[in-house]
Amino acid sequence: MSTSKKPTFFKIFLPEQSARRMRIPPAYRKHMKGKSSGYFYLKGPSGYYWPVKLIEESSNLFLTRGWPAFVKDHDIHHGHFLLFKFDGETTLKVKVFSHTACEDKAAFSAKPSGGDGNNNPPNPVKALVAKVKKEEDAWDRLVKAMVQAGAPSTATNPHFALQLKAYSVQDRGRGKTLVIPSSFAKIHFVKPKTPIVLQWEDKEWPATVNKSLERSYLRGGWGNFLKESKVQEGDTCKFELLEPSVLRVHILKLIEEEYPDQ
Template identity: 25%
Template sequence: MDDLADFEFFEIILEDGSRKLRLPDKFASLLDGREPRELKLREAGGGRLLCDVEVVFDGEGHMYLGRGWDQFAREYDVQRGHFLVFSYDGDAVLAVKVFDGTMCRRHYKHDDDDDYDSVTIKEEDPASESSCESGSNNSIDSGGNNSIYTGSKNSTDSGSKNSSSPEMDVDDAPTSQFTVMMRQCHLGAKQNQYLNVPAEFQVAHGYAERSKVVLRMRGKSWTVNLKHNHRSVGHPRTSLRYGWHQFFVDNHLDVGDTCFFRALRGGDAGRGEEHVLKVEVRKRDGTFVH
């Protein structure tokens, strides 16, 4: 199954305590004639730790993770509204990244890869959110509409420009990535668009000292100004403002699309270095923007 190596897809958890998880029909069709009886799941940051999960098919050809899935979900505290990204290695192993209601990826500590009891969750900052309005519920619509949680003058040129500098490696630190599903407030009237940046991410990358960031996607760059709204309690809320409109227009973003933001290495705020976020976009139908 080497031709399926690095095949990726995502699932949004719609039900609590489900003993089965349906996988995309496209993934099932690509396995046609060589369907495995079971798959091994591992948390993407968990090294060798594997969980055997039964693969079942219904009478209509839909593919599910069966027995063993509920154990994996319990051990990694997978809950309704969580967003899971699966990567298939071509050899019956699925690596899983878990994003929770803060829109940030969960990271787990594995003291002993041979024992599931050793898995503990590193809790995210509860203030690490990217909702459209302060205090709004970051929840998934129970109807399955993918409406989850899960931001001077205009920016330089206020539009896209070809990036001439080579792309640096992305930073894999827990606080160097976050995910946002597009809602109407992110894509509304031009003067009112914004995207809130999770608090933990802001602190880790010195956003209080920054006035702008650069979004990089498909070999192009967009400079976006940051707006800081001070609050009586906690850190200021920082959002992407001027320049964000041009980014989503140029990349044809729509409600229900999901943006994955990852910081590139470098960009020290204290040294006045430019902070660059690599962005990947997954459309509502599961395809990536290339």
């Protein structure tokens, strides 16, 4: 099939819906050749590439990590018209139209912020390795900073870390909840209901760990913690058990500009 006949879809950019992630129209899914997750690339009008992550959630496909960087680097605002075309492999080619109804001239000179300016197709495996390495380095820096600040060492206290997914920060009708890893919960939260206190910086939130047959959930103060700490989907939290009823939270914000190969 020739490139000119490959199906396209468009999006009118609305920040309240697409600032942090963008939903691919359900009708376009049949053209994605069964792809529902993994690392993809957006090729802008300038010919440069922006890595993004494709995820599936509630039968919908979303572009997540890396998408905010693409929006920022192209200075996309409310009402901009975006035209997408999938190349059949791992790349979505994007055209950006401004409020003039013509292609945005600035988009033709846009480059990935914080990157090496490479306009060759990136290697997905190398991008993934770089991503993991950067996250590990970031955690090393965070732990070092905590030690220097006099915070308890994570090397001696039980802890677990989670990158927050949409279902951990959204209210699904029963309040906001966080699923605690079973390997951690079965050792430290053995009762059906355990009152705890979440600590972050100089603030505290009373919460509860509820244990079922299959999972353990953090409820109650979790929603208040999210609101006041401004933690969002994609951020990583490390939970450190200081006492049987105190969980200290360390936050690693998702920094889109440090995404690999940008």
